[in-house]
Amino acid sequence: MIKEQYIGLSTIARKEVSRIFRIWIQTLLPSAITMTLYFVIFGSFLGSRIGQIQDISYLDFIAPGLIIMSVLNNSYYNVVSSFFSAKFSKSVEELLISPLSPSMIILGYVMGGMARGLLTGLIVTIISMWFTTLSIYSLWVVISTIFLTSLLFSIAGFINALFSKKFDDVSIVPTFILTPLIYLGGIFYSIESLSPFWQTLSKFNPILYIINTFRYGFFGISDIPVFESLISIVIAIFILWSTAHYLLRKGFGTNL
Amino acid sequence: MPKRNALEIKQLKKFYPNGFPALKGIDLTVKANDFFGLLGPNGAGKSTTIGIISSLITKTEGTVKVFGHDLDSDQQNVKRHLGIVPQEFNFSIFETPMQILVNQAGYYGVPFRVANTRAKELLELMGLWEKRNSMAGGLSGGQKRRLMIARALVHEPKLLILDEPTAGVDISLRRLMWDLLQKLNKDGLTIILTTHYLEEAEALCKNIGIIDNGQIIQNTTKKELLSLLPSESFIIETTKKLPKTISLSCTQHQTLSDNSIEVQLNTEQNLNDLVLELNKQDIIVKRLSAKANRLEEVFLQLVEDPK
Ligand SMILES: Nc1ncnc2c1ncn2[C@@H]1O[C@H](COP(=O)(O)OP(=O)(O)OP(=O)(O)O)[C@@H](O)[C@H]1O
Ligand SMILES: [Mg+2]
Numbered sequence: 001m002i003k004e005q006y007i008g009l010s011t012i013a014r015k016e017v018s019r020i021f022r023i024w025i026q027t028l029l030p031s032a033i034t035m036t037l038y039f040v041i042f043g044s045f046l047g048s049r050i051g052q053i054q055d056i057s058y059l060d061f062i063a064p065g066l067i068i069m070s071v072l073n074n075s076y077y078n079v080v081s082s083f084f085s086a087k088f089s090k091s092v093e094e095l096l097i098s099p100l101s102p103s104m105i106i107l108g109y110v111m112g113g114m115a116r117g118l119l120t121g122l123i124v125t126i127i128s129m130w131f132t133t134l135s136i137y138s139l140w141v142v143i144s145t146i147f148l149t150s151l152l153f154s155i156a157g158f159i160n161a162l163f164s165k166k167f168d169d170v171s172i173v174p175t176f177i178l179t180p181l182i183y184l185g186g187i188f189y190s191i192e193s194l195s196p197f198w199q200t201l202s203k204f205n206p207i208l209y210i211i212n213t214f215r216y217g218f219f220g221i222s223d224i225p226v227f228e229s230l231i232s233i234v235i236a237i238f239i240l241w242s243t244a245h246y247l248l249r250k251g252f253g254t255n256l
Numbered sequence: 257m258p259k260r261n262a263l264e265i266k267q268l269k270k271f272y273p274n275g276f277p278a279l280k281g282i283d284l285t286v287k288a289n290d291f292f293g294l295l296g297p298n299g300a301g302k303s304t305t306i307g308i309i310s311s312l313i314t315k316t317e318g319t320v321k322v323f324g325h326d327l328d329s330d331q332q333n334v335k336r337h338l339g340i341v342p343q344e345f346n347f348s349i350f351e352t353p354m355q356i357l358v359n360q361a362g363y364y365g366v367p368f369r370v371a372n373t374r375a376k377e378l379l380e381l382m383g384l385w386e387k388r389n390s391m392a393g394g395l396s397g398g399q400k401r402r403l404m405i406a407r408a409l410v411h412e413p414k415l416l417i418l419d420e421p422t423a424g425v426d427i428s429l430r431r432l433m434w435d436l437l438q439k440l441n442k443d444g445l446t447i448i449l450t451t452h453y454l455e456e457a458e459a460l461c462k463n464i465g466i467i468d469n470g471q472i473i474q475n476t477t478k479k480e481l482l483s484l485l486p487s488e489s490f491i492i493e494t495t496k497k498l499p500k501t502i503s504l505s506c507t508q509h510q511t512l513s514d515n516s517i518e519v520q521l522n523t524e525q526n527l528n529d530l531v532l533e534l535n536k537q538d539i540i541v542k543r544l545s546a547k548a549n550r551l552e553e554v555f556l557q558l559v560e561d562p563k
Binding site for chain 1: 272273307310311312313314332333335336338340342344345346347348349351355356359360362363364365366367368407
């Protein structure tokens, strides 16, 4: 029984990972190109005029945010597009009629999302080494943030796919919610530099906590309490996981 | 221990989200090792029933049991026993037949090596071996159907449900598929088949259920169903031009052309008497054919007039 589930899970995971490499031009290359551009434009062209933030050179300051942004985006986008394509082509029925439990189906896709998230994170990190001289303050924080963020946004992408009825629905959340939150989440600035109004508003942005926690892993400084944010990410993971599990078990977005 | 039923459906109802009552409380029992034909006109509710059995459509009311396992309380065991060939293509067009089969086996917990061997056997059996590494989207309609049959068998189910498996399959392949299905059935597999080719149902099925408008209107053996036929029509072609008037005592007839007539025979009458009577009038029968497939005639009568 457990073996059956395990074989099923690894089948999905294997299929998802090979999909990432098969269409690497869509999955891996874009992040590498955009992030290189960010480093060149914001870091080299503009950064020298901006000077330092919290005693860190501007290029070093933005690097963690750019890394975690590609982890987050790619994790999310991989799951939402892959699972929605399966829904669209109806090949998701292959999974739904099989004895695989909902947890295994979600986990299989989440593993695919994490594979792509972490892989692009690695690629962007390697690119950033060209431009920056990052050193790590707390490896433990760096690793757990990147891992938990990838997990969280993979599950979120799965829920998005369950709700999607057409291809447009796949990009609504990334375009209208995720991207603004990421850009306003302090990748390019410290919220200390904002007026009190914007500072307070920013505190409602969950992505601010993720970016700051991750940045803390490199420099040991943060606008917000780090441990609490990590706990919050874990709680969010539990909530989204239960939601995804409940929806899939009930056949929401997959059954008639 | 009495043999368990392969499928037991009680008072199954389905209202689609738009309120349409696709199933109005059907009861259906299929014995283990049966070859069961589920027939009915377009929109009768066949695919809806199959969708519910395969967990793709959520039922509104009623119970479904597969080999004694209840869909509500023991869904995983229901799923383990089933092989489904859906009416519409539902595989990824970007995967190859080999990948599709091996993955499907994986979802059922078949280890990779075993899955690989079985996939190879099934692709050969279905005449898809040459296509094993081409994208499934590039297969012909009939090849896609065969791929779905192979996929439904790769985890060795005990109940195979096929929703119009021979639609778009050419005649010679259809015969091969019949042979295959009959062999699988002989080896112990229970099969449920929907089809609009009634000669297919007549050739293959032991028992037949007819569904119309979301209700089962017949559920019996094929033999009994055929005996419902009050009369059959035959077309008789003669060697020579027919005389103006023919008198037939045993039955009514219509003239179709210069050398052919149509006759109706009820269950008591026999063809031999008819031919003898024609011979007496110097008419020689050259060819004789049934006007329609017998099951087709019962079907039409039942579906048009359920009472
Ligand atoms: N998603 C849906 N929403 C609303 N009504 C539906 C839906 N799917 C099917 N129906 C209706 O339910 C009825 C039964 O459909 P079903 O597909 O089960 O018929 P069928 O017997 O398989 O027909 P066919 O021989 O054409 O395949 C039809 O009237 C159909 O219009
Ligand atoms: Mg149908």
